[in-house]
Amino acid sequence: xxxxxxxxxxxxxxxxxxxxxxxxxxxxxxxxxxxxxxxxxxxxxxxxxxxxxxxxxxxxxxxxxxxxxxxxxxxxxxxxxxxxxxxxxxxxxxxxxxxxxxxxxxxxxxxxxxxxxxxxxxxxxxxxxxxxxxxxxxxxxxxxxxxxxxxxxxxxxxxxxxxxxxxxxxxxxxxxxxxxxxxxxxxxxxxxxxxxxxxxxxxxxxxxxxxxxxxxxxxxxxxxxxxxxxxxxxxxxxxxxxxxxxxxxxxxxxxxxxxxxxxxxxxxxxxxxxxxxxxxxxxxxxxxxxxxxxxxxxxxxxxxxxxxxxxxxxxxxxxxxxxxxxxxxxxxxxxxxxxxxxxxxxxxxxxxxxxxxxxxxxxxxxxxxxxxxxxxxxxxxxxxxxxxxxxxxxxxxxxxxxxxxxxxxxxxxxxxxxxxxxxxxxxx
Ligand code: GDP
Ligand code: IMO
Ligand code: MG
Numbered sequence: 001x002x003x004x005x006x007x008x009x010x011x012x013x014x015x016x017x018x019x020x021x022x023x024x025x026x027x028x029x030x031x032x033x034x035x036x037x038x039x040x041x042x043x044x045x046x047x048x049x050x051x052x053x054x055x056x057x058x059x060x061x062x063x064x065x066x067x068x069x070x071x072x073x074x075x076x077x078x079x080x081x082x083x084x085x086x087x088x089x090x091x092x093x094x095x096x097x098x099x100x101x102x103x104x105x106x107x108x109x110x111x112x113x114x115x116x117x118x119x120x121x122x123x124x125x126x127x128x129x130x131x132x133x134x135x136x137x138x139x140x141x142x143x144x145x146x147x148x149x150x151x152x153x154x155x156x157x158x159x160x161x162x163x164x165x166x167x168x169x170x171x172x173x174x175x176x177x178x179x180x181x182x183x184x185x186x187x188x189x190x191x192x193x194x195x196x197x198x199x200x201x202x203x204x205x206x207x208x209x210x211x212x213x214x215x216x217x218x219x220x221x222x223x224x225x226x227x228x229x230x231x232x233x234x235x236x237x238x239x240x241x242x243x244x245x246x247x248x249x250x251x252x253x254x255x256x257x258x259x260x261x262x263x264x265x266x267x268x269x270x271x272x273x274x275x276x277x278x279x280x281x282x283x284x285x286x287x288x289x290x291x292x293x294x295x296x297x298x299x300x301x302x303x304x305x306x307x308x309x310x311x312x313x314x315x316x317x318x319x320x321x322x323x324x325x326x327x328x329x330x331x332x333x334x335x336x337x338x339x340x341x342x343x344x345x346x347x348x349x350x351x352x353x354x355x356x357x358x359x360x361x362x363x364x365x366x367x368x369x370x371x372x373x374x375x376x377x378x379x380x381x382x383x384x385x386x387x388x389x390x391x392x393x394x395x396x397x398x399x400x401x402x403x404x405x406x407x408x409x410x411x412x413x414x415x416x417x418x419x420x421x422x423x424x425x426x427x428x
Pocket of ligand 1: 008012013014015016017018039040041042043044293298328329330331332333411412413414415419
């Protein structure tokens with residue numbers, strides 16, 4: 001089973017970090033292929049808790065080669081800080097590879113991210129403010145700075161000057177901010193060159209060779225399907241392809257090499273930032289889920305919006321990503337509920353709709369049609385086999401599996417590494 005993609009099925013924070021960690025010891029490479037330090041993955045190993053943003057979660061597994069591929073946007077200062085923090089805790093980070101083609105987040109991207117959000121006022125997206133959108137915009141506009149540019153001072157200067165020419169007009173005249181000096185940016189980027197150089201590689205070549213030799217490569221998505229720039233709730237999305245297709249374009253590994261697509265899905269739903277969310281709860285049940293599930297952002301600390309499981313979204317994810325296996329997480333959070341509502345379809349202006357509507361306006365109006373499933377009260381965190389779960393918890397999983405369009409191969413029953421029930425081997 002050489003090439004495996006792991007992505008989020010909802011709006012992020014499904015527990016992708018933990019799922020990657022679960023597979024970590026059995027894979028040779030873990031590749032981040034989209035997004036940047038907007039991601040926040042919490043991984044709990046024994047009594048240690050790690051929060052990863054830019055680095056793939058696989059960096060925590062001994063012997064794995066972590067790769068930041070071409071589809072990622074890299075804030076180099078953040079990269080070095082994260083590496084230093086992990087090193088200080090005894091994690092070996094020496095094998096990290098960074099694509100020469102990855103784009104670089106600079107000071108002006110972060111500034112523009114924040115000022116555009118402020119300018120949008122009530123229409124703001126609620127970005128993480130890390131410069132993600134503006135960096136991808138420059139990539140598409142062909143005025144981006146790539147990792148390889150840092151090693152050619154003449155080119156770097158030319159590109160930064162070109163990019164700032166237009167941006168400084170915008171900053172000064174539209175946003176009423178001070179202009180940014182190209183010198184300042186160039187000097188900053190050049191100061192990273194010596195430390196960065198040994199990590200930089202043709203990561204597409206490295207990964208394809210590894211696959212040729214029969215090694216196992218895990219492609220770890222940041223964000224999630226409903227935040228994907230093409231398939232998510234646009235414009236309330238991130239600026240990259242967080243779906244499985246992004247693993248190919250974001251790494252230079254062709255689609256016909258992928259063997260399996262694992263989607264991580266929470267037993268309920270959360271969302272950070274603005275945008276439609278049909279099953280969102282504004283009552284004490286929502287508060288209860290937030291408190292029980294510790295639903296506060298790993299990156300920004302913002303309280304996450306919470307709601308019930310949405311089966312049309314899981315089905316949509318199964319379709320868009322070609323999901324072969326779901327990992328259901330945080331089932332333990334639901335313990336203690338008498339009845340658990342699950343959205344099976346939507347009511348859109350009086351019509352029953354079974355799939356995620358293609359029209360954003362319809363999705364904004366969609367009211368969930370719920371089915372209520374019986375809950376359980378037993379502590380399930382010690383379950384390791386499916387049969388260890390109480391009957392109602394098993395039935396909840398089976399009902400969700402039936403509605404969601406692919407098999408549920410593993411079930412999270414707690415944050416720790418071993419708090420998981422595996423029904424089907426994810427790499428076999
Ligand atoms: P990611 O962005 O998809 O990697 O997810 P986050 O790390 O942002 O959020 C998931 C949170 O849930 C983390 O704090 C995990 O430690 C925690 N978690 C993951 N799986 C489980 C589970 O099965 N049960 C519980 N209670 N917590 C879990
Ligand atoms: P992980 O990998 C949840 C959201 C932001 C905002 C929108 C755009 O931990 O699941 P951006 O800064 O990317 O331009 O913000 O996307 N967002 C996430 N929400 N989990 C994430 O990552 C997210 N990364 C971005 O809150 O609504
Ligand atoms: Mg997260």
